[in-house]
Amino acid sequence: MNKLGVRLVGTVTNALVMLFSLSAIFPLIWMGYTSLKTNKEFSLNIVNLPTKPVLDNYVSAFDVGDLSSALFSSSFNAVISVPLIVLFSFVIGYFFSRFNFRGKPLLMAVLMLGMLIPVHSLLVPLFVQLNTLGMLDHRLTLLLPYIAINLPLTSFLFLSFIRDIPAEIEEAAYIDGSTFDRTLFTVVFPVCMPMIATATILNVLHTWNEMPFALILNKSAELFTLPVWLTFFSSQYSTDYTGKIAGLVITSLPTVILYLFFSQKIMNGMTAGAVKG
Template identity: 40%
Template sequence: MDKVKRADKIRKIHAGALLQNLILLIFSITCIFPAVWLFYSSMKSKAEFNANPIKLPAHLNFEHYIDVLTKSNIIQWMGNTIRNTVLSLLLVVIIGFIVGYFISRFRFRGRKLMYGYFMMGMLVPIHALMIPMYVLFTKTGMGDTWYTLIFPYTAFGIPIAVFLVESYVQNIPKELEEAAAIDGSSFGRTLFTIILPVCLPILVTVGIIQFFSTWNEFTFALILISKETLKTVPVGLTIFKGQYSTDYPQMMTAMLLAILPAMVIYFIFSKQIIKGMVAGAVKG
């Protein structure tokens, strides 16, 4: 009798595991298929795509890739996007690390107010600031320059960086800094040669989050930049959509080239993103 019950229990466990794996498999397919569909659709002609958007292409056609790379400014758009992403990422990581460390380690008047101020930055919707930002940048003459987008990207990236670093630093033993001080290490040296390497996992996570949010940002790039030479990839992709008709295979080719760097970064650092988010969410 005990063997029968044990066998039934094992069968239920296996059935539950099979069901869970099946659900995860379906979910994975729904995530992967759009990228696969984007790739093979870029190989079709316009007539072939209009005839059947889901069907595989009859043969591989790289003409759209040649046209996008030679007849559009996508290389320049990518250069602008990379510049904005790298500079804002560095600023967010440096400022977020220093501010997050000070808020976590030191107790001073106004500390909670400062922390709350940064946390409020995570709650303000971007669309609520479109008009004020446009007016501000227009009045100050800061619009349509190579550094225009770096300011809003940095400002909106700092709150999440401060939140993650502050939570992460609380799990670092204070004995590390005390031992360094006893050995005669200055505060700056302790901060950047001892605490910074320990915080590297969460800083990598902050950098990855900032990379994705900046690379895909559309709103500020649309309203603050009007010069063709300063456009970013998300804004530049809008030129592939016509007023009366759209060459979807060509547009999908441009989209695939635009998201390719982000996909590579994600696949390389996907485990680091999960580890960093979990580590930053746990209070010590």
Template identity: 65%
Template sequence: MKQRTSPLVKVALGGTNLFVFLFTLSALFPIVWMFYTSLKSNQEFSLSIMSLPSQPTFVNYLNAFEIGNIGSAIFSSVLNTVIPVPLIVLFSFIMGYFFSRIDFKGKRILMLLFLAGMMIPIHALLVPLFVQFKWFGMLDNRFTLILPYIAFHLPVAIFLFDSFIKGISREIEEAAYIDGSSFDRTMFTVILPICLPIMSTVAILSVLGTWNEFSFALVLNKSTELFTLPIWLTFFSGQHTTDYTGKIAGLVITSLPIIVIYLFFSNKIMSGMTAGAVKG
């Protein structure tokens, strides 16, 4: 016989579903609002910021590409994401593997240093890093941001790999050694494929962090051709006026790759984080 659900439980479930629905709606509405507002003119936007566009226009997007020099900003953002992310994944995997499998002198000190890197707010390093880069003549060039981005994302990535690899049975490596596999071959051909879930998590989190970074991109680079997309968005605000709909169109262009990545890979982020937590 089917067990009947009491009215109180039904009310509780209905209230929970309603709360989740309203919460989801509140999270999705800003994105929807941003998309349809980018199709307005500034005059229509000033009359009502919430209403739908009466005459949708793509002129804001055309201006962004023709007037706003967005091509250079896209190239800078892509460059400062495509180069650091693979290096972050590679270095964090190697160091995470060493931390989880090998006992060496200074291991505890290194782990404390990386832990400090997670605890210290990165913006507290903005002025010291600027002074240091100025001293070495590393300011305002195409590759200025790559080293800071790698350094800022390594601590979290290393601890994620360390936690995940600790949950992998050592018998797998011992079997590989018995078959004549070397240390580095075992690490890259046996353990690395097993780490694909956490590798995806590290890569996606690194992409999100480097793509959206603002402060260091603003301070360490001064040439407009080196500005990334978050800095490029400030061009829509002048001393006395702001092109609101143009700026919102720029926000759509900037956030669209991140939204697509999140929609396609959000499950991998969650599964990788959960796997690392459980295995740790």
């Protein structure tokens, strides 16, 4: 292929990539400026920019739609469950990567099943079990499912990352008189900070956006998470389109900011250990 052909292929490829990028970014931009419209202006034209931007939709989302309650529920689930997921996964990944013990292949297979089985197929049995135990519709109801759902993948990410950490640094710590738990949390844990950051971001994104378990296991309005709140806000205030879009902006903003600032860490963490055998 001559130089002209190479340039032509490159130009077409770049144009297609730019079009694809715009198609992914435009919905976010559209939500942003549409949330500043009135319902009347939105009904006249859903694409045009607002002639006179207003913040009434955001005020309505908090005052009329009680968005603050849903915001607290989602934040509570993320702040409590994510550190526990990271801590448990780090310990599990360390033991699987450093030790050989009886039953290890079986436990590895069980952990892998946690990634292979569709988690939403467990909704009905989990609902029945929690209902029998009287654990439905509580502030803490979603924490255990969120931890269990995210534990397998996060554990394997830590396992892959820790395998590439030289064991000599731990041996040197033991020679200096360090105990096992101190070595684990003051020597190995800091080295795993790139993976800890990746695991934290991924699990925050998942728990923040999770809907099926939050919808089925909690029925009280004060326990609704943001995705569930958006569903009921739409049905109760079906004509307040711009109010719903304002709620969508508030709901998606934290995850968009997280990904924009930490996308490289996510990629690095997901590919850690993929090169070395």
